Amino acid sequence: MRYVFDLGEQPSAALAGSEARFPVRRIYCVARNYAEHAREMGYDPDREPPFFFSKPADALVENGCDVPYPPRTNNLHHEVELVIAIGKDGRNIAVEDAESHIYGYAVGNDLTRRDLQSLAKKDGRPWDTAKGFDFSAPMSALHRVDEVGHLRQGRIWLTVNGETRQDGDLAAMIWTVPEVVAELSTLYELKAGDLIFTGTPAGVGPVKPGDAIECGVDGLDVLRHRIV
Numbered sequence: 001m002r003y004v005f006d007l008g009e010q011p012s013a014a015l016a017g018s019e020a021r022f023p024v025r026r027i028y029c030v031a032r033n034y035a036e037h038a039r040e041m042g043y044d045p046d047r048e049p050p051f052f053f054s055k056p057a058d059a060l061v062e063n064g065c066d067v068p069y070p071p072r073t074n075n076l077h078h079e080v081e082l083v084i085a086i087g088k089d090g091r092n093i094a095v096e097d098a099e100s101h102i103y104g105y106a107v108g109n110d111l112t113r114r115d116l117q118s119l120a121k122k123d124g125r126p127w128d129t130a131k132g133f134d135f136s137a138p139m140s141a142l143h144r145v146d147e148v149g150h151l152r153q154g155r156i157w158l159t160v161n162g163e164t165r166q167d168g169d170l171a172a173m174i175w176t177v178p179e180v181v182a183e184l185s186t187l188y189e190l191k192a193g194d195l196i197f198t199g200t201p202a203g204v205g206p207v208k209p210g211d212a213i214e215c216g217v218d219g220l221d222v223l224r225h226r227i228v
């Protein structure tokens, strides 16, 4: 196969304790998967279940790398999230089988141009420009399931310049990790290399150039990045 030009490297994620990297195919994201966050955004989680959107794979930012403040926004928000990495293909996956499709876990920040998202909601337009921009997906190294097990509860938190902004627990997810995998697999065939950002707890808010962000989930690497 010969291409008319070179697109550059396959998007990929670091793997904790390994020189090898995890190739990334697609990035799916869950919206409003924590009740308190749904409420802070003005929605009733009892009436409106979580749903999905996506980001491009080349929006990933390696742990420790700077994130340029994106264009066309005055309200960039942080959203700390547990990220699932899929290691085995499947469609219509049963909730009971879902964990067997998971390769590992990471911590991510679903950066959001909140002002563009608010406009999109108001006008009934897609979220792509609010969510899927360049450098919109900082993520830690992936930790393999055989190293950390399956994450069902534990603290999930985010600080900006050392001040705590988000502090929740994975156990508060509306759709659990197996339910997220099962539900998503009814919409798309999941493939090894897919990532799923599983939603953010309450406390989202703005960041600006110069801010230092730290994101954590119990048992995983801390994700650190600066907005520049």
Ligand code: MN
Binding pocket: 029, 030, 031, 079, 081, 110, 197, 199, 200
């Ligand atoms: Mn999110």
